[in-house]
Amino acid sequence: MRANRKWPISYRSIEAIVVCGDLFAILIASIVSTLLFPNHDVSTATDIGRAIGSAIVVSALCVSLLKTRSMHTPSALLDLGHQVHAVCLCWAVVFLLLGAAVSAFNLGSELFRSAGAIFPVLGLVMLIGQRVFVRALVLKGLSEGKFSGGNVILLTDQARSGETGLARTLTALGFRVGGSFCLPRTGASSNHRKRLIDLVIRHARGTDIEEVIVEADPNRWHELREFIADLRVLPIPVVFVPVGAGAEMFGRPTRDFRNAIGVEVQRRPLTHGERAAKRCIDVIGAGICLILLMPPLLLIAAAIRLDSAGPVLFRQQRCGFNGRGFTIYKFRTMRVMEDGCSITQAVANDCRVTKVGRWLRRTSVDELPQLLNVLEGSMSLVGPRPHAIAHDTEFDLAVQQYAYRRRVKPGLTGWAQIHGSRGPTPTRALIEQRVTYDLWYIDNWSLQLDLAILLRTPMEVLRSRNAF
Template sequence: MNFVNRHFPDRDETDRVSPAPAVSRQHKWPIRYDSIEYVALCADIATILFASLVSTLLYQAQNGHAAGDLSNALGLALVSAACLVCLLKTRGLYRPIELLVFRNQIRAVCLAWTSLFLLIWAVSGFAIRPGSFQEAGPLFAVFGLGLLMAERWGVRALLGRGLSGRKFASTNIVLISDQPLSRDAGLSETLAMHGYCVKGRFSLPPVGFGPACRRRLTARVIDCIRSSQFDQVVVETNPERWHELRAFVADLRVLPLPIMFVPVGTTSELLRYPTRSLGSAVCVELQRGPLKPLECATKRMIDLVGAGLALTILAPLLALAAVAIKLDSAGPIFFRQQRCGFNGRIFLIRKFRTMHVLEDGPVILQANPVDRRVTRVGKWLRRTSFDELPQLLNILDGSMSLVGPRPHALAHDGEFDKLVRNYALRRRVRPGLTGWAQVHGCRGPTPTAVTIETRVQYDLWYIDNWSLRLDLAILLRTPIEVLRGRNAY
């Protein structure tokens, strides 16, 4: 459709319409990109209903029961589907961009489905009565989870195919922009992948256009849309121009179409951040906390349980180490040193004493492979990292966690802060007994700026990607790293 020749023979330089691209004749799917979320949601419900019915029928056939009333199966399936869909919907896992991340989808579905069935089992009791549907519950749980994972794989495959092959049903849009045609060509290409077709383009006049120019542009846009079939209006410009675009957008409200705004320029970066409510005000969250309140509570509970169990189990070995330290050399059993912890707060870290000296001042020498300060017992304690176990007490008092960035002595902390950019960001979480850097071999002394920078990169990656699963993986890998003994002296 050529708007230039058919509709606007008297256009000027401020109101231009570009010819529409040729419409592809390839076969399109009957769904639009905007509908993917609802299609995936309905697919989950259908999958759960199918799994419930099949599980019940299989159970009845296996136990020689005649096909009976399926109302119980349908009831539980509907409750399960409603709960699962609500859980996943609130976490935004039905968005197309999330459906493409298969690993995250599988993890979320497994966690939600397992938690849901544990809750249902606890509430209903799942009384074992011959011929009752409750006996088919475990089969439904396993079969349903398998079908949900298979369905997620199918949705991901179809979504990827639809994007790469531009299979989604076309959504015709009018683009009103003040950007160069070369940039709009890139935007049109991106939109085409998602089924959006730019059927008409208008150029916004320069900054400061007056009411007459605005009315002329509005009339042309309205005339174009009313003479053809369009689905959306997209306005692309710098948000700083909004004060002069407000009246123009208000004039377009006579159209029964949604009007979208695509921000460009430096101000548009703010709109990439999530918004939150601050009382009655709407604010932009420039940086989220490393852990949400529920995540903090969960991590703290794991710290308390883990540290308590470890101290109970290892109590005889800890006592034996204390006796060996006392018999080997003069001095206290424990070594306490100031470290910088969560939010820059200073705390006293506890270790078994492994040296003849107790350094805790402005100058502290890091240990080396042939350090004469190390005692005979201390040599073995350091090599096995057993000297770090008294930090379980720090975990109990809340100054440390089982997993997190390792804290450094205050003398080294100030030095590293000057050497490595963003070093202070490590203090956004509690320091840990072990960490992501340690299981990658970043242990012991840091003789060069490169070594400390590598360690900091691992620590910051851990903070930005924290999860309970990651903490568990680090805890499981720590004993293997201790046995390898890299940089432990």
């Protein structure tokens, strides 16, 4: 039977390989783009030299951004959807920054012009293509045990670690478990610990061991510290792998507080970069919509004034990001202007709704003034819909997780709305359904998801489900 031949790469080296691959892909994309669209005002050598210069700048920025998000690790590379999102976001940020630098300060205009018109597109395609290939490579390597690795000793207090636990994982990653020992039980005698230490040290010195891995419950650290300290006589690294209830804390991001280390047990729903990207889309999208829709908005305002007495815009207090109140703007659709602690939700054939208001509500056109809220920053184009203060208080008491939806800005449209969850919520089941949609959106947010919701919103508006 033919032996399973190992690849000449280790699982740990994948990160460095992908970083080099990113640099090479951007360089090739820049040169190919330049050759396809040459600058006839300069020589070919000068043109290619500038293309290489632009590739160096772009690759340094892009790879640095991806590194800060830990997107080159093997485990991160397996999540292709997350990879595509991160690469697209970082790539867009790089060219926005470079475009701003060129336009504002005229920095490197000739340099980036030589990179060719299709460089941004070709570079993005090559970066994503590399990740598709590497993901397939990693999956094959893990499933067939192709990665190369060193000899390790495994010390564990887990009864089943031999066949189904860490030992099997280490084998899949290419490591050879040259020895496996059970850690002494809690309260074991010092003689027992010393015999085990001597056995491990003799085994490590008698074979080509490159690493000692200790797998144990972190709650035992106070007694394992002395045991592990005795391994310092070996000139090899000792790695602690936590298991059990306390292990999850080790995977959390940490903060340096000078003489103390903090563990982040809850992260922001959106990182600073994600919030900045979402805000850019909000400002650009809302600004363009207001400019394009200005003529029909003025006609609607005139129709409201002619139809019934009262102001054109309806203002109401809503609960927004982090529970902060803000004033929401809508076209007035009713003869009443309810606000405060007692508000009656609209129902089918509501006599309070004006003639023009009935059409505005059915088509959701009454919500368009909220583009002003988006521009001022109290709302986003996409997010959980804000409710009146009176209803917010009621829903807070009815649904335990209702307040979680305030971790992001409220939106003009949302995941719940494109699934038909809009209009009045007379029952607890309807409220819970809407909250479930909103929390799913927060947990799975991405720029692609926002764009998909924006594209599907007009179709949902045309269906007029639950719009009274």
